[in-house]
Amino acid sequence: MGQVEKTKVVVLSGAGISAESGLGTFRDSGGLWEKYDLRTVATPEGWARNPELVLEFYNARRQQAAAAEPNLAHRALARLQEHFEVVIVTQNVDDLHERAGSTQVIHLHGKLREAKSSVEPIEVRDIGDRDILIGDLCKHGSQLRPNIVWFGEMIENFDLAKKHVREAGHFLVVGTSLQVFPAAGLATLSPNTADKVLVALDIDLEPRGFSIREGKATQEVPAIIDTWLAGKRLSGPRYSV
Ligand code: OAD
Numbered sequence: 001m002g003q004v005e006k007t008k009v010v011v012l013s014g015a016g017i018s019a020e021s022g023l024g025t026f027r028d029s030g031g032l033w034e035k036y037d038l039r040t041v042a043t044p045e046g047w048a049r050n051p052e053l054v055l056e057f058y059n060a061r062r063q064q065a066a067a068a069e070p071n072l073a074h075r076a077l078a079r080l081q082e083h084f085e086v087v088i089v090t091q092n093v094d095d096l097h098e099r100a101g102s103t104q105v106i107h108l109h110g111k112l113r114e115a116k117s118s119v120e121p122i123e124v125r126d127i128g129d130r131d132i133l134i135g136d137l138c139k140h141g142s143q144l145r146p147n148i149v150w151f152g153e154m155i156e157n158f159d160l161a162k163k164h165v166r167e168a169g170h171f172l173v174v175g176t177s178l179q180v181f182p183a184a185g186l187a188t189l190s191p192n193t194a195d196k197v198l199v200a201l202d203i204d205l206e207p208r209g210f211s212i213r214e215g216k217a218t219q220e221v222p223a224i225i226d227t228w229l230a231g232k233r234l235s236g237p238r239y240s241v
Helices: 044-049 051-067 072-080 096-100 158-166 183-188 217-229
Strands: 008-013 085-090 105-107 110-117 124-126 144-148 170-174 195-200 210-214
Touching (some): 008 158, 008 183, 044 051, 051 110, 051 144, 072 096, 072 217, 085 158, 158 183, 195 217
Parallel strands (some): 008 085, 170 195
Antiparallel strands (some): 110 124, 110 144
C-alpha cells in the first residue's frame, strides 16, 4: 500500500514571532528602525562608511538572540511536524525556529550566527555566538562581515521558498508587516485551495483569501495549529477556476 502524503504546511515568519522571546521588531513603535538608522546599519553603503558601527549593531543582535529562548509559537510549529510536512520560510536572522526543533527552515535574510567574506560571498562560516571584530579576516585577507542580507542585496533561497509556498496545503503568515519585498510577495503565491491565515499584533494589509487573526503569536499560533491538527480549516474553502 502506498503511503498517504502529508499535507504541506508552509509558514512565512517575521520579527513578530520572536517578539515575545524578547527580540525587538523593526517597524513597531519602539522598534529597531526607530532606534537605528537603517541606511547606516543595514546597507552595503553603511558598511563601507562605518563597518565598526555595523559590527557593533549585529554583535548586539547576536548576543540578544543567544540569550533568548524559543516561545510557544516557535514550539507549536515544531510540534506540527509530527503530523504535517512543515516548511518554515523566515525573514528572521535568529535561530529560534531551529532551537524549538523545526527541521526545515529557510532563511531569506541570512543568519546572525554566520560570518562571510566581504570579497567572496560564498565564503561563509559558522561563528556561533561570537562577536565579529574589526581585523577578523576571511581566507582572502579581507574583513569578515555578518551573513545578513542588507537592503539592496540579493535575497537568499528565494526560488526554493517560492516552490514551497506554491505547494502549500496550509499557509501561515505570522509576525511580519509584509513591507519588505521580495519576501512579502510570497504571501500572494500559495494555491487558491490553500487554507491561509495571517497573524500579527497589528494588521494594516489584508492579503486576499486570508483568515485574519490580530493578536499575539504565542496565543494565536498554538490555536491555529490545534485547528489544523483537528482536521479543520480556518478560511473558507476556495477552489481554482
Ligand atoms: P516588522 O518589524 O516590519 O513587522 C513586525 C510585525 O510583527 C508587525 O506586523 C507586528 O504587528 C507584528 N508583531 C509584533 N509583535 C507581535 C507578537 N507578539 N505576535 C505577533 N505579531 C507581532 O518585521 P518584519 O516584517 O519581519 O530585514 O520585517 C521584515 C524585514 O525588515 C526584516 O527581515 C528586516 C527588516 O528590515 C533586514 O534587516 C534585511
